[in-house]
Amino acid sequence: MALPFVIETNSLVKTYGTQNALNGVNLKVAPGAIGLLGPNGAGKSTFMKCLLQLLPITSGSAKLLGGEVGTEGREIRKRVGYTPEQDCHIPGMVGCEYVTYCAELCGLPFQVARQRAHEMLDFVGMGQERYRKIDTYSTGMKQRLKLAQAIVHDPEIVFLDEPTNGLDPKGQAQILELIHSLWHTYGITVVVSSHLLHDVDRICEQIIIIARGTVLVHDTLENLKASKKGSAEVVVADRHEALRAACLLKQWPCELLPNGHLKVEHNADSLNPLLHVMRELKMAPLEIIPSPNALEETFVQALEISNATA
C-alpha cells in the first residue's frame, strides 16, 4: 500500500556546537520527484543525512517511509538509496564489484546482487568501463556509478545530493533524464538536493526551499508557477521582430533572449491573449514555456524574506 507521506518530520533540529543547521523542520512530503533547494550551507545535505541517520538528530523526530528514524534506521535503509555529494567509493574495486557489494550490504543474495549490478550499470549507461577500477573513472562515470549503487537494491526512495556536480552539459542532461525516469516511469520517489534551479525545474514536481535550516517553501511546482503567471517564453522559427512589435503594440514588455526565445510579459492569467496575437500574425509557436522563471523568482523571494527576518 502506498504511503501518503514518505517523509514526515516534527520540529527536527540539528545543531553543530552552537550553530543550528536545522531549525525545527516540520514537513510532510508525499511520494514524487522532490526538489530540495537552497543556497550553499542552507541545511539541505544535513536534512538528508539526518533522515538517513548519517548524522544524529539533536531533537525532534523524523519518519522515513513510515519508519521512525533513529530506532528503525537499518530496516529503513534497506528501502532507501543515497548518492552522496562527494566521491566515496571503496578503493581498489572495479565498478561492477562495487555495485554488487553495495547490493549485498542491503541484503541481496550474491547471485542476485551480481545480476542486478549489471542491470543497473546498463541502466545508467555504463559499458565495458564497469570492469575498470573505480579510481580510474572520470567524474561522469563516478556520478553514474553512484546512481547505480543507490538503486541496485530497488529502493522505494532515492536521495540524490547534487547529482550533476562536475558534469558537462551532455552528462548533466543524461543523468537528469535517468533521474526523471525513476519517478515518472518506475515509481521510485526521488529527492534531489541541488542549488541548480534549472536541474530541479526539469525533473521535479514538488519543491522544498530551505535556507538557514528552515523550510521556507514547500509546494508543487505547478502551484508555484500558477502564482507567477503573466510571463512566457515563446519559441518561433522566424519573424521574431514581427511578434516583438505586436507585443510592444499591446504594451507588453518583450525581450529577445540570447537563445533566440522571446520573453513576453503579457500580465494575464492565461496564455490566451498571447495566442490570440500570434493567431492574428498567422504564426505557429514551436514551443511556449509559461512562467519560465517562476522557480527562480520564488527562490529569490523566499531568500529575501528569510534574510530580512534573520
Next chain:
Amino acid sequence: MPLHDASYKHWDGVHLGLWHRRLAITRNGLTGCLQNKLTRHLVVTCWITALIVSGLLFIIGQLLVADSVVVKWVSNLSPQLQVFVQLLTSWLEKHPEISVRTTQNILFYYYSVYLMRVSIFALGMAIPLLITSDLASKAIIIYSSKAVSRGDYLLGKFCTAFGLVALTWFGPICAAWLVGNLLSPDWHFFWHSRAALGHILLFGISCMTILSSLAMGISALSKQPKSTAAFWFIWWILGGVLTEIALKSKPWLAHLSFNYDLEQLALATFNIGSDIKTAQENIPILGDMLMRISKATMDALNNPSTSGALLSLVVMINIAAWTVNRRVKPE
C-alpha cells in the same frame, strides 16, 4: 547503447539477514587482503609449516612404538642408537601420557609463538585495508547509507582481521594438531594430547581477539595507509628492542610491547616450565639434556609476568576501542 533491455527492473525477492551482510563485509575485506601477493605467500608458507609439524608429530609418534618402521630403521643405523631407542621406547610405552603430552605441549608452544609473529607481520600488511582506506575514501558514508550499522561495519572489519590471523596462525596450528594425531600409531594420542589442544584453543582464540582489536585501533589512527602500517611495524619492532633493554633495568617497560605481553600469555597458558621440569625429572637421556637449561631461563619460563601482561593488553585494547569509536563516523 546496450543491445539488450537496459530499462530499470524492480526486485521483489527476500532480503537476507544481518549476518549475511556482516559476512559480506568480512569476505570483501579478506579478499582485499589476499590480493596482496606477499600475504598470499605468507598464508601458503604457514600451511606448509603445518604440514612439516604434522610430519614431525608423525615421526615422534612412530618413535613411541617399539615395532614401528621408524624405530626399526633408526635401530639399524648403529648399535648405540639401537640401545638408545630401545631404552627410550620402553620408557615411553610405560608413560605415554607424559611423553605425548609434554612433547606436544612444548612443540605447540614454540609453533604458536613462531606463527604469532607471522600473523603480526601479515596483519601489518592488512592494516591499511581494514579501516584506513575507508577513512581515506570516505567509504564509511556508503556503508552507513546501506542496511548496516556502524557496529555491523566494525564487526565485519574485526572478523576480517580475525580471519586473516586464523588463516596464518590458528588454522595451521589446529590442522597440524589434527593431522599429526591422525597419523599417530595409536588413537590414544588424541586423548593424551588434549592439554596441548586446550592450550592452543585458549591461547589462539584470546590472542586472535587481542591482535585483531589492536589492528583495528591502529588502522583507525590515520587516513594515510603508509602511516598506519608503519606505526604497526614500528611498534612491533621497537617493542621487541625495548623489551630486551627494559628486562635488564625496568621490567615493567617491557609491557609496552604487545608482542612481549602475548609471549607472556603463551608461557602462562602452555605452562611449559612445568613440562620441561617433568621432562627433566622423568624422561631418560632427554631429561639430562634439558638439565642444561640455565636457571634464569627456567625462572623466566616458570614465572611469566601474566598479570602485568593482561593489564597492559587490557589498556591497549581499550585505547584501540576508544580510537575506533572516535574515528569511525560517517561524518
